[in-house]
Amino acid sequence: MSDSPAPTTAPPASPAAPLRRPRLFSRGAAALAIFGLMALVPLVAHLSDDPFLTVAFTRILVFAIAALSLDLILGYGALVSFGHAAYVGFGAYAVAILSRHGITDIFVHLAAGIGVAVIFAVLTGAIALRTRGVYFIMITLAFGQMAYFFFTSLSAYGGDDGISLRGRSTVLGTDLLAHNSVLFYVTLGALVGLYLLAAAVVNSRFGRVLAGTREDALRMQAIGFRPFRYQLAAFVIAGAMASISGVLLANQAEFVSPAYMSWHRSGELIVMVILGGIGTLLGGVVGAVVVLLLEEWLSVFTTHWRMGLGLVLILVVLFSPKGIAGLFERLLGRGK
């Protein structure tokens, strides 16, 4: 399934990898640059008197979290989940449903969203991991669609049309998140935190075993590992991370609908990860930023912006097989 070479997870400067070609930018520096630039967005929005910018970028960061979580299983476990949007939906509906009943604290929302995501991921992952390759893609799609139709039928909570929130989640009784810039920085903080967590997971023994099962599950079994446990654990972690993005998405949009969970959304998440560069963690983040910015930017010029996005996707595949991350690595690594 995955023809990509092993990801270079160790920083190039580390003495453990003396043979690796030195690059202008290590991945850590690239991450720092991206997150640093992001942190300036509310400032730019303030200076240019364009409050919409902060809101738009909050949405981008939310999807960056979702794409990051998908890359954890797609890039490092070769588990192409086509139902990942369901987990975003669990987080979003945790906010909508609990708020409706007067429970507005974000920590309760997070706990509920993560809890549902973990249970769903354990149950469906255990079944889905019996299959491989394309069959895995389709069975995760099936479970995603079941979740989608379940929330579509919840007429008490808006059904097909979705439900508007009365307000954002509260933090320990205060309405801190009501400020757009606070929500932005909370989302950015969550992204950075989850990125560091994902990097730690990938670099841990657990992450090495996971990457090993991606390359050759049979060999890992032969040396005494049970791939299933590692894959299922990764599947659950990714689902839990995606549900956090869902909690933030509901707060950003102040609206929740089953459309968040449709297969289109899952497909978009996969597109973001592949476009950015699979198995790089940062690639998913970059992919989310690029896809959503293209969407915003192209739709200014034409209502037919999807055609432009489609062209970009085809060109990236034809001319930069490893996505945007691969393009940068080639550009910056050249001449060394």
Place this chain on the structure above:
Amino acid sequence: MFNLFLLQLLNGVQLGILLFLVAAGLTLIFGIMDFINIAHGVLYMVGAYLMATFAAATGNFWLGLLVAMPAVVVFGLALEVFLFRRLYDRSHLDQVLATFGLMLIVTEGVRMIWGSSPIFVPVPELLSGSIRLLGIINYPVYRLAIIAAGLAVAVGLYVMINHSRIGMLLRAGASNRPVVSALGVNITWLFAFVFAFGAMLAGFAGALVAPVLSVDPGMGGSVLILAFVVVVIGGIGSVKGAFVAALLVGVVDTLGRTFGPILLQMAMDPSAASQTGRTLAPMLIYILMALVLAIRPSGLFGRRAA
């Protein structure tokens, strides 16, 4: 009640036949070329639009069909030559990304040329009206004609795949591509043929369905997911599996939507039953797929895990 059942059963079979036409090409392309074509639904959509255009231009359903079919094949071949050919030896994920991009482009192109509003195609004179079946139900002749045409294609495919030289190459290609190539078969030519053939089947399905459904830019996406469900339930690369799975999916989906709420009413009160029925009905085919894959991880007729 029995009348309704028969009626819905026929509707289910008709849906299944259409799904089979789309899925047959998809499963061949999948099985033989190991190529994931997200843009396959686009061919179905383009078939329907070309049919609508040519039928309106010539004023005749049959002339329209006669012109639309070669046009879809040419369109499919152009895609194969200019894009897909470069993607065969790439990873599945690259294929998904590129064909997803292509789907966006073509869908948007269709919207630019024909607009977003649905187009209607009149049922041909010869097949209009309905016929009385078993003396109890009236059923539209055109829908019966769809079923008949689809069954004819299925039989033709069966004969072609199992009893012709090209079919032998297809079967050989599906089980071991490098060996077929090593034996001196022109793989480039074979792939182009398979692709054009798949395009024709999907386009044919689109053209057939044009008078029954409205033709709109969303039709490609919705049929694509169902076709993938069919391919996976049937087992990748198996045309026989696609046929069985397509009928299964068509019938289960159609009957589930009608009879799910009715059956549930026996067990619970009407409002709860209709609520649960509405939830369960669209889920049924996905539950079916999950069950099949949980028990047989490579589909009903799949040879091995992909």
